[in-house]
Amino acid sequence: MTRRRLDGVQAIVTGASGGIGRAIALALAERRAGLILTARRPNELQVVAAEAERRGAPPPTVVVGDLTDAGLRQRLADAVELTDKPLDLLVNNAGVSAHGLFADASPERLATIVDVNFTSTAELTRLAIPLLTGADDPAILNVGSILGHRGIPHNSEYCASKAALRAWSEALRAELAGVGIDVVLLTPGTTNTDFFSHLIDRQQDELPWGTPQGMPPEAVARAAIRGLERRRREIIPGWRAKVFVLAARLAPGLMDRAMRRYGG
Numbered sequence: 702m703t704r705r706r707l708d709g710v711q712a713i714v715t716g717a718s719g720g721i722g723r724a725i726a727l728a729l730a731e732r733r734a735g736l737i738l739t740a741r742r743p744n745e746l747q748v749v750a751a752e753a754e755r756r757g758a759p760p761p762t763v764v765v766g767d768l769t770d771a772g773l774r775q776r777l778a779d780a781v782e783l784t785d786k787p788l789d790l791l792v793n794n795a796g797v798s799a800h801g802l803f804a805d806a807s808p809e810r811l812a813t814i815v816d817v818n819f820t821s822t823a824e825l826t827r828l829a830i831p832l833l834t835g836a837d838d839p840a841i842l843n844v845g846s847i848l849g850h851r852g853i854p855h856n857s858e859y860c861a862s863k864a865a866l867r868a869w870s871e872a873l874r875a876e877l878a879g880v881g882i883d884v885v886l887l888t889p890g891t892t893n894t895d896f897f898s899h900l901i902d903r904q905q906d907e908l909p910w911g912t913p914q915g916m917p918p919e920a921v922a923r924a925a926i927r928g929l930e931r932r933r934r935e936i937i938p939g940w941r942a943k944v945f946v947l948a949a950r951l952a953p954g955l956m957d958r959a960m961r962r963y964g965g
């Protein structure tokens with residue numbers, strides 16, 4: 702099978718104002734991608750758009766708003782239609798988390814995390830499917846997490862949202878194969894972004910196991926681009942993430958016992 706060409710593709714990147722989304726947007730910019738960038742923080746998005754242009758992309762379209770707003774999702778679809786070109790790539794990257802025990806947390810915490818990380822992501826994808834259908838070699842890149850393979854305490858809502866994203870990606874991959882849209886799952890482990898300062902709720906300063914060593918977001922983005930080009934179904938960047946996913950698959954009982962130490 703030939704490699705997927707990403708040069709000059711038209712792509713939507715959600716959560717492009719920082720971290721992994723910013724790094725993926727800039728890696729695509731180096732391939733002169735036409736970018737539609739979205740997130741809530743306008744200033745940060747403008748900085749990323751300017752840097753993308755400096756790296757070779759045509760002037761990106763910036764669409765500011767909350768992914769959970771149906772109006773924002775429609776504006777993203779409209780932005781694609783305004784270009785008169787099909788959508789080649791949808792990068793579903795926006796995400797949030799919280800730290801603390803489920804029993805002590807609010808219903809709003811569960812609702813927000815599932816909405817941003819799963820429901821609104823799926824709804825944006827529903828709008829994007831007809832726009833992707835006209836492209837030569839279209840793909841959807843869903844940014845999951847190793848915690849979509851294995852739930853851990855103090856992160857229950859986040860783990861559930863990423864497990865949902867993973868299962869939905871598998872189902873969608875089969876549903877969209879017939880129309881030639883590929884669905885790829887990116888499964889990062891800890892990544893050195895501002896993710897942990899953006900938590901929507903934090904019941905303790907530090908998780909019981911501390912902060913594991915993370916990868917730079919640029920390395921995660923490079924793995925994502927390479928995996929897309931090589932038509933991988935799932936991309937797991939770095940050895941730590943690979944070991945975690947393998948242990949989750951092969952030794953769930955051992956993982957259960959290890960995790961129990963960190964419960965309430």
Ligand SMILES: NC(=O)c1ccc[n+]([C@@H]2O[C@H](COP(=O)([O-])OP(=O)(O)OC[C@H]3O[C@@H](n4cnc5c(N)ncnc54)[C@H](OP(=O)(O)O)[C@@H]3O)[C@@H](O)[C@H]2O)c1
Binds near residue numbers: 767
């Ligand atoms: N960092 C890690 O260790 C790690 C590990 C595995 C997976 N991931 C996943 O990687 C993805 C990116 O996270 P990151 O590490 O790059 O963290 P980040 O720097 O906090 O980036 C999250 C992005 O999502 C956007 N976002 C959050 N809520 C939003 C909302 N309601 N509407 C629109 N945009 C929203 C943020 O933009 P605004 O604030 O400007 O809206 C930001 O651009 C997430 O899906 C995360 O779950 C991260």
